[in-house]
Structures are given as structure tokens and as C-alpha cells.
Amino acid sequence: MSLPAALHENLTMNHPHSSISPSRRTLLGILAGGAGLTASATAKRALSVPGLGKGSGAKGAPATWVLDAVETANSFGDGATIPFFEYQALGGGQTRGSLPYAEATEGVSMTITVTNSLAISIRPAVIGVARGPWIRPGQTDTFTFAMPPAGTWLLSTAQGPQGSGTGSRQAIAAGRPTIGLGGTLVSRPASGNQVLYDGGPSFDREYVLLFDDADERWNATQNDPRATLSGPYEANYFRVNGLTFPGTFGDMDTLVSAMMGERVLIRMGNLGRVRQSVHMHGFHSDVAARNNVPEVHLGRKDTFPVPSGTTTDIITTMNQQGMFPFHPHDVTAVTANGFYPFGQLMLVVVN
Numbered sequence: 001m002s003l004p005a006a007l008h009e010n011l012t013m014n015h016p017h018s019s020i021s022p023s024r025r026t027l028l029g030i031l032a033g034g035a036g037l038t039a040s041a042t043a044k045r046a047l048s049v050p051g052l053g054k055g056s057g058a059k060g061a062p063a064t065w066v067l068d069a070v071e072t073a074n075s076f077g078d079g080a081t082i083p084f085f086e087y088q089a090l091g092g093g094q095t096r097g098s099l100p101y102a103e104a105t106e107g108v109s110m111t112i113t114v115t116n117s118l119a120i121s122i123r124p125a126v127i128g129v130a131r132g133p134w135i136r137p138g139q140t141d142t143f144t145f146a147m148p149p150a151g152t153w154l155l156s157t158a159q160g161p162q163g164s165g166t167g168s169r170q171a172i173a174a175g176r177p178t179i180g181l182g183g184t185l186v187s188r189p190a191s192g193n194q195v196l197y198d199g200g201p202s203f204d205r206e207y208v209l210l211f212d213d214a215d216e217r218w219n220a221t222q223n224d225p226r227a228t229l230s231g232p233y234e235a236n237y238f239r240v241n242g243l244t245f246p247g248t249f250g251d252m253d254t255l256v257s258a259m260m261g262e263r264v265l266i267r268m269g270n271l272g273r274v275r276q277s278v279h280m281h282g283f284h285s286d287v288a289a290r291n292n293v294p295e296v297h298l299g300r301k302d303t304f305p306v307p308s309g310t311t312t313d314i315i316t317t318m319n320q321q322g323m324f325p326f327h328p329h330d331v332t333a334v335t336a337n338g339f340y341p342f343g344q345l346m347l348v349v350v351n
């Protein structure tokens, strides 16, 4: 309960009919009509995750994801416009908010192609899965890997020194921030069933929420190859899916909408440097997996840690109608350089 009472009351007491347009309700109805209920969650999967790249049972053709790393200008609620790096989807994927999203079946071959339109070298990576090559400014390169076990994975950049690159431009680049370069890669179970992973929980609808944050002083110089970024990182801007409140309420992929009784999977990732603990009003949820490891601390929860560089998958049974705030509990995360409420303030709407 970190938001002031007035906002809490506004968001939780308003009847949804007061602010949900007929067209949106109609669309939600169509979506709900097409969503068949699947078997209830069993969570019988062993604690270990399936082996990487198992060919048997993997369905689907090799997948591709084509991205361009660019510098963009993001405007925030306090009136500031801040440069960010972003991967922009050129092909093979979709978007969630303004950030790229792709999905493929576990085990299939995925090839990611990145054009580096930045002024610094970058090394794209899918955290915990594969690291791509160093890509110099103006160059394009690819990397290929087997899709990891079914779950929620993060596209980012590889950090840290490169083994043989001491003193090289690449070694210098290795320590640089790449704030905003992110996306979500969902691995689908080989069975094709609508479950988080085979043997795991089912769901009726899903959302992807990717958190990140920025210290505007770092963003201002991160695309200057001669700039040295040092000193403390103090985040003062916070995004989810590349958006901030009120944009989070207006984006179909970021506003969590559901019909009564639906089981909604929310795939949360954090590419910011600030650890978030995300709190949902109105509901308790099952944590399905933390960083793609099935949750063992059973029991419903109302706050979900999402450490930097990791994912947390939760499933919420939407058992009451209304509008409910959904936000990280760190109050600075729902501000724009100290002005409230902006940042990572989100909304859950149940019709």
C-alpha cells in the first residue's frame, strides 16, 4: 500500500464501466469468447528444467528475430525527454508496448540478427541462454541458439570484460551501460498446450511486463564512445514495456485486462538496475516460476520480487470485477524524477 489513499480509492472504487470504452469491452468479449479453458494447474514438474535443445517433441520451423539497436527519445510525465537505447523490431517478432517481443517453441533453432545503429559497440545476448558477437557501429551480425526450456527469457546485452579483449575497444565497450536495450523472448512448450511449461500451470490469457529504469545522467552520454560513465547509478526514470504512466493505462499490451474467472499469466522481467517488488491490489496470485525455475514456496502472494536481470511468472485468478492498481512497492518507481504518479504505475481491469 505504497500509493496515497486517494489514488488507491480512485482506482479501486470506480466501477469499470465509468472508464472502459464500449469498443474495448466489445474487443475483450471477443477475446474471451475465443479463449477456451484448459486443464487446471497441476505443477507436477520436477524442480529441474528440461535439457537445452532436446530435439524430440520440438515443433515448428527455425525462428528468426531481426532487430535494430537505435537511440530513441522518451518523454516522461515531468516534461523531460531522455535519450534511451532500444532494440526496434524489424522482423520475426512483435512488440509489447514499445519494446520487442518474440516467441518460438522450446528446442527449435532461433537466429537473432542485430543491426547496430548506435555509436558504440554492443554485444546482444539472451540472458542465461546465448551471447551474440560484438557488433561495431554500423555493422550487422547474427547468433543462433536452441530455444531454451518453455518460459520467459530476456533479450539484453552481455556485460563484463571479454576474455581476450583487454585494452581493445571491445573491452572498453564491455563495461558500458546499454540502458533500454531489452526485449522479451517467450519459449513455448513442445506439446503446444497453453501451459507455462509442459506439466506446469495452464492459463487463459497472458501479458508481458518488462521493467527497466534509467539515471538520466548515464543515458545522456551512453551513446558517446568517448564518454566515461562512472559514479553512482541513481535511477530517476522508470518504464514498463518502454512506457510510463499514463501511457501504461492506454496500451493494450500493458493494461492487464481480463474477464471474470480467467486465469491470467503475467510474465514479468526486469532489465533495470533497481530490484523491484511488484504488488497487485485486489488479488492474491500464484508465483508459477522465478527465473524459469518452478516455484516451491506455495501459497498465494500479493507482492512479487523481480530482481534485476531475471523474470517472475505469476498466475492470477481474476475473481472480482473492477479496476485495481498494480505497481512496484518502491515509491520512486512510480515517479518521474520525483514527480508522482508516473513511472511503472499499472492497472488491472476485470470485466
Ligand SMILES: [Cu+2]
Residues within 6 Å of the ligand: 001, 002, 003, 279, 281, 325
Ligand atoms: Cu499499493
